[in-house]
Amino acid sequence: MVAVVEKIIDLRSDTVTRPSAGMRQAMAAAEVGDDVFGEDPTVRALEEAIANLLGKESALLCPSGTMSNLIAIAALTERGDEVLVDAEAHILHYELAGSAVVAGVQLRNFDAPNAGCPSPSQLDSLRRLADPTHEPACTLLCLEQTHNRRGGSVAPLVDLKAALHHAHSMGLMVHLDGARLANAAAYLELGLSELAGCADTVNFSLSKGLGCPAGSVWVGPSSVRQRAHIWRKRLGGGMRQVGVLAAAGLWALEHQLPHLNEDHEKARRLADGLAEIPGFSVDPATIQTNIVLMETESPADFVLAAAESVGVKMVAFGRHTVRAVTHLDVTAEEMDEAVARLRGVVPGK
Ligand SMILES: Cc1ncc(COP(=O)(O)O)c(C=O)c1O
Structure with a gap:
C-alpha cells in the first residue's frame, strides 16, 4: 500500500527553501x-x-x-x-x-x-x-x-x-x-x-x-x-x-539572519525524536546548528527510500550515514511529524 502523504518534509538541505513573498517583493523592486x-x-x-x-x-x-x-x-x-x-x-x-x-x-x-x-x-x-x-x-x-x-x-x-x-x-x-x-x-x-x-x-x-x-x-x-x-x-x-x-x-x-537559532532548535527537536527510533543512532547533545547526522542500522539507501515513501527527504552522507538539515521552510511541529513518519518505516532492533 502506498502511503498518502499530505506534505513532503524536505530535509535534504537548507538550499531547498523557496524565496518568501517579502523576499520576492524586494527582488521585484530592486x-x-x-x-x-x-x-x-x-x-x-x-x-x-x-x-x-x-x-x-x-x-x-x-x-x-x-x-x-x-x-x-x-x-x-x-x-x-x-x-x-x-x-x-x-x-x-x-x-x-x-x-x-x-x-x-x-x-x-x-x-x-x-x-x-x-x-x-x-x-x-x-x-x-x-x-x-x-x-x-x-x-x-x-x-x-x-x-x-x-x-x-x-x-x-x-x-x-x-x-x-x-x-x-x-x-x-x-x-x-x-x-x-x-x-x-x-x-x-x-x-x-x-x-x-x-x-x-x-x-x-x-x-x-x-x-x-x-x-x-x-x-x-x-x-x-x-x-x-x-x-x-x-x-x-x-x-x-x-x-x-x-x-x-x-x-x-x-x-532571516536574526532567526537562524530557530533552525537550530528544530534540528535538536528532530534529533531528540530520532534518538528514540531503534534504527537510528544520533546523539542530540552533539547537535549545535541546523545539521543532523545519524548513523543508520540499515544501509543509508534503504533508509532514504523508506523515508521518501512517507514523504520525508534526506540525503546519504555515507553507507550508513544520513544527513537531515533544517531550514526556514520546515516548522518545529514538522520535526515531530517527520519522526512519527520515520518511526513507522525504518526498521531497527
Ligand atoms: C560548507 C559548504 N561550502 C560550500 C558549499 C557550496 O555552495 P553552493 O551549493 O552554493 O555551490 C556548500 C553547499 O552545500 C557547503 O555546504
Missing part, C-alpha cells in the same frame, strides 16, 4: 544595472553591507559557494601550490576537484575532529621543508564553519584564532568556507566579524539558511579582490542585472 560594468547599485549595496558585517575591506557577489571558494583559492595561490584542508571539508568532497582542475593546486588533508579546525601542533606536523626542488609551496589553509560533513559543528573562537595565527606564522594565508558562518555566529552568540576575523578571506552563502534563491559572497582584502574579480570573470561568473539577487540578500540580512 534597482539594477550591468554589474559586469560595475553599475548595479543593489549589488554594490549588498557587497558593502556584507563586507561591513564581516569586518573586511571588500566583497564580491558570486553565483555559488563553490565558485566563491574556488575564486578564493585561485586568488590566493599560484599553480603548483599546496592547500591544506580538513579530511571532511566540502572543498575536498563536493567541489569536483575544481581547485586542482582550475587553480592547479594540490589539496593535502588533515583530520581535525574539532569542526575541521587544526591545532597548532597539527599544522606544525604538516610543515614543508624549504626544499623547492622536491616539495610544493604550501601557501593556504582552508577552514569551514559550520562544518557540513562534521554535522554542522562549530569550532570555538579561541581555536580558530590559534589556527589563524599559527598558519600566518608558517606563511600560509587562511580562507574560511563560511557557507554557514551565520549559523556558527548564531550558535556561539558572536558577531559575524569576530568569526570572519579568523581568516583572510571568507565565502559567505546567501542560499543556505538565509533562504535566497542563489548567491554566495567572497569577502576579503581589497588587494585580493582584484584577483578574485578576474577569476570570477574567467570562470563565467560575471552576472549582469544581478541586483535582483542582491536585493534578496539584503532582505535576508534584515529578516
